[in-house]
Amino acid sequence: MNPRRRHGLGRGLGALLGRSDTHDDVGxxxxxxxxxxxxxxxxxxxxxxxxxxxxxxxxxxxxxxELATSIREHGVIQPVIVAERPDQPHRYWLIAGERRWxxxxxxxxxxxxxxxxEATSQQLLELALVENLQRDDLGPLEExxxxxxxxxxxxxxxxxxxxxxxxxxxxxxxxxxxxxxPTEVQAALNDRMISAGHARALLSLDGDEEKCRALDQIxxxxxxxxxxxxxxxxxxxxxxxxEREEEPSHLxxxxxxxxxxxRDRLSTKVNLDRKADGSGRLVxxxxxxxxxETIYREIVGNESD
Numbered sequence: 001m002n003p004r005r006r007h008g009l010g011r012g013l014g015a016l017l018g019r020s021d022t023h024d025d026v027g028x029x030x031x032x033x034x035x036x037x038x039x040x041x042x043x044x045x046x047x048x049x050x051x052x053x054x055x056x057x058x059x060x061x062x063x064x065x066e067l068a069t070s071i072r073e074h075g076v077i078q079p080v081i082v083a084e085r086p087d088q089p090h091r092y093w094l095i096a097g098e099r100r101w102x103x104x105x106x107x108x109x110x111x112x113x114x115x116x117x118e119a120t121s122q123q124l125l126e127l128a129l130v131e132n133l134q135r136d137d138l139g140p141l142e143e144x145x146x147x148x149x150x151x152x153x154x155x156x157x158x159x160x161x162x163x164x165x166x167x168x169x170x171x172x173x174x175x176x177x178x179x180x181x182p183t184e185v186q187a188a189l190n191d192r193m194i195s196a197g198h199a200r201a202l203l204s205l206d207g208d209e210e211k212c213r214a215l216d217q218i219x220x221x222x223x224x225x226x227x228x229x230x231x232x233x234x235x236x237x238x239x240x241x242x243e244r245e246e247e248p249s250h251l252x253x254x255x256x257x258x259x260x261x262x263r264d265r266l267s268t269k270v271n272l273d274r275k276a277d278g279s280g281r282l283v284x285x286x287x288x289x290x291x292x293e294t295i296y297r298e299i300v301g302n303e304s305d
Contacts, residue, residue, distance in 0.1 A: 040079050042111040043092060048082055048101060051094045051124050058139065059099060067103035076104055079113035083124065095119055095127045122154045126164050140196040141186055144175040151176070174200060182208035185215050194218060197225035201232050206275075210235070266295050 080097030084090070094101055095117060104112055119127065129138075129146045138146070150156045150164075158176070162169040178189070178199055185202055188194045198218055202211045214235065218228050255272055262270040266284060268291060274280035286292045 040113050040115055043082060043114040043116070045101070045105060045109055045112050047090060048080070048092045048094055048112065048114070049085075050098055050101075058142075059102060064099065064103050064106060067099065068106035071100075071103055071107040071109065076100055076109070076113055079115050081115045081117060081127070083117050083119040092116070093119075093124060095124060122150070126150070130165055140175065140178055140189055140199065144178045147172050147176050148179060177203055182211055184212050188215055188219065194228075195225060198223075198228045201225065201228045204232050205235065206239075266298055268295065 078097070078100070080100055081095040082092035083095055084092055092114070101112065129143075129150075147158075147161050147165075150161045151158065156164075158172045159169045161167075162172045165172075175196075178186070178196065181189070181199060181202065185194075185199060189196065189199050194215070202214055202218075205211045205214055214228075214231060217223070217231060221227075223231060251274075255274055259270055259272040262272065262282070262284070268287075269285040271283040271285075272280070273283075284295060286295055
């Protein structure tokens with residue numbers, strides 16, 4: 001088989017591979033050494049193994065059958081990316097292209113066009129993660145789990161992970177928080193009964209039992225994300241009222257006194273809510289940039305102080 005014309009691997013993959021020329025073309029008639037720059041070679045499919053750090057865990061069978069049919073007719077248009085295993089020469093880990101590899105095996109191919117790269121364990125995960133994110137192939141929990149591995153096993157900060165995968169730090173933080181949801185909610189998210197937006201709304205509720213009760217309401221009433229957020233807000237408000245009613249009268253009076261003092265000092269609406277365990281929230285409202293600046297000065301003081 002002659003090496004095929006190489007397709008773009010994506011800016012994120014190119015950056016992680018340490019390459020600036022991942023979009024260069026390879027001649028269609030030239031046999032290329034796989035170790036050469038940008039080289040594409042035929043690698044026996046049986047010598048390629050799935051990336052042990054592949055964040056994607058679900059591959060739709062029907063989609064694989066369709067791709068296998070296309071491969072039988074047209075061949076593999078885009079090469080996979082592999083890294084040679086340091087412990088086993090001439091055996092390879094997949095960096096990118098597991099769906100193509102699976103479909104090619106179904107199609108009965110014995111070799112695959114491949115770009116061979118060197119990669120550490122961390123890079124195997126980063127590259128697989130970037131490829132899947134660029135293709136929107138990962139579910140929210142698969143994405144969150146991959147971020148968590150980079151943070152916990154490779155000691156990266158959320159900001160460093162965000163930089164490597166082209167996301168904002170808040171997007172990475174919000175994704176990782178999904179791993180703290182109860183099993184029932186995670187199952188509903190995996191089964192696409194709810195979206196990541198629904199799941200993030202549930203994170204605001206206290207306790208797994210309350211989250212699961214809200215999940216039942218969202219699914220049964222087919223609420224959209226905005227409606228789910230409103231449901232959660234309403235439950236939180238009702239819970240706060242109930243807790244205030246159960247508080248001793250002298251504590252309620254103390255909290256209202258503090259709340260009024262905050263309002264007087266900051267010249268704006270302030271809500272002070274306390275939970276039974278002593279935690280709570282202080283909400284300070286502002287209605288313009290000028291209000292915000294005034295509140296900031298009252299709390300922080302002048303920058304020159």
